[in-house]
Amino acid sequence: MIGGLAVGDRVEVEVGPVAHGGHCVARYEGQVLFVRHTLPGERVVAEVTGIGSGNRFVYADARAVLTASPDRVVPPCPYAGRCGGCDFQHVALPAQRELKAAVVREQLQRLARLDLPVEVEPVPGDRDGLRWRTRAEFAVSDDRRVGMRPHRSHEVLSIDDCLIATDAVVGTGVLHRDPSTIAEDVGAFDVVAPSVGEPVVVPVPQDEAPDPVPDxxxxxxxxxxxxxxxxxxxxxxxxxxxxxxxxxxxxxxxxxxxxxxxxxxxxxxxxxxxxxxxxxxxxxxxxxxxxxxxxxxxxxxxxxxxxx
Ligand SMILES: C[S@@+](CC[C@H](N)C(=O)[O-])C[C@H]1O[C@@H](n2cnc3c(N)ncnc32)[C@H](O)[C@@H]1O
CATH class of the missing domain: 3.40.50.150 (Vaccinia Virus protein VP39)
Structure with missing residues (x-):
């Protein structure tokens, strides 16, 4: 518990600026909350999901949106909110870029004392902010399912697609592997779709570095x-x-x-x-x-x- 807040508590908060790490800052009776799946200016019911280091703040997740930001959209990915991979699927793409710019601006200011204008532009060839990751790590559960980890969790969420991974990464079939074909010591698969040659899938053992790793x-x-x-x-x-x-x-x-x-x-x-x-x-x-x-x-x- 911190300042009267314990994991599982739900509180109504006004959401403030975005912070590094995919959450926004809110305050409740003097306590700082880092709330995921929300946007600056929103009013949400936030559920406390963890206590931060040194008991100085709590982690929370928006469970109900009471006043929505005009930048809120329906996430394109069906796993958004449960998967720990993406932070801003509930945000319209131009606003995602503004949030990232705000984070970089704040980091430059806080860490380097530099007040600089920061603008985040799409990389040429970007397809709606989706299907761009040429490298991804997928987790393997104890019962050999392949998926992604929820935020700050050791669980594995089974997924059958990842909308930010390129077609070549997903096309390796890594997400549809027959569990009986996955060796017991495998804890993850690293998938790389390089710009030259075929995609590569590297099984990563749970307790050690894989050897050999292809170039x-x-x-x-x-x-x-x-x-x-x-x-x-x-x-x-x-x-x-x-x-x-x-x-x-x-x-x-x-x-x-x-x-x-x-x-x-x-x-x-x-x-x-x-x-x-x-x-x-x-x-x-x-x-x-x-x-x-x-x-x-x-x-x-x-x-x-x-x-x-
Ligand atoms: C984000 S990568 C960028 C690599 C390269 N500039 C590029 O864009 O392809 C950062 C690199 O910094 C290296 N690195 C991290 N800490 C370092 C340190 N203290 N001294 C030298 N290199 C470091 C990492 O091994 C990694 O290769």
Whole structure:
């Protein structure tokens, strides 16, 4: 219990601004509630679902909407509200982007003391905010069902489609696996649909890292970069297929690197920005890529070998 609120209590609250993590902030008798499935300006009945760290706030979920935001929509996904994968399916797409911009603006302000205008734009080729994830992790239950975990839960919700995953990810059939074909030690499946080649499904054991993990190939076609990158099927790659080229172009436009300059690519992953920067600074320039993950560093060395 915190400030008189215990898990299971229902209270009527006026919902305030969005916060990092997919919820909005509300207050009840001096207590802070982080409420999921609501929108700023709404009046909802919120049910307390958990106590936050240090007993400083509670988690809650909107159980009834008393005054709805004009930005509220019927979620396209039938699992929305129960599945922990998406936070904003109940929000119209333009308003989802405004919420994300508000979160980034607030984080820049709070963590870096920077007051910057932030706008979230759709990546070119975006299809209604759906069918864009080229990488997904699906959980496997003790009785071998494949699905998604509800928010902050160890349960597994069976699903037969995921509307934000690409057709290629869902088309692997991972969500319809016959339970008897799933090995007992498998706790999850990582699914990757790279831009080059066939989708890959990696069974992930419950208590250890899978071994071996295949590599996949990703192609980036940006303003100054047309290259293929090797990356581990479980390594980091931007999940939206339009993101790498969009980000590369944005970095080059804002940084305007010139031949002969020295650039740093911090948190460089398998080297996509380092490659674009190497193209821009040319053979007399220098790019220093810094990355802590050993597998990503190995891939970056190979991906960037042509620039050495
Ligand atoms: C979000 S990924 C971005 C990778 C790459 N820039 C891209 O967009 O494809 C962040 C990367 O930072 C790396 N990383 C995390 N903490 C780090 C640290 N303290 N020092 C160096 N790299 C780190 C991770 O291993 C990961 O590859």
């Amino acid at each position: 996949v190939a990703e192609h980036v076609a940006a303003r100054m970069l047309h290259r293929q990158f090797a990356v581990s099927a479980r390594g980091f790659w931007q999940v939206h297929p339009g993101a790498p080229a969009t980000f590369v172009d944005a970095v080059l436009e804002m940084l305007a690197p010139r031949p002969g300059e020295r650039a740093l690519d911090l948190y460089s992953g398998v080297g996509v920005f380092a490659a674009a920067l190497a193209e821009a600074v040319g053979p007399v320039g220098q790019v220093i890529a810094i990355e802590s993950d050993a597998t990503a560093t190995r891939h970056a060395e190979a991906n960037l070998a042509a620039y050495r």
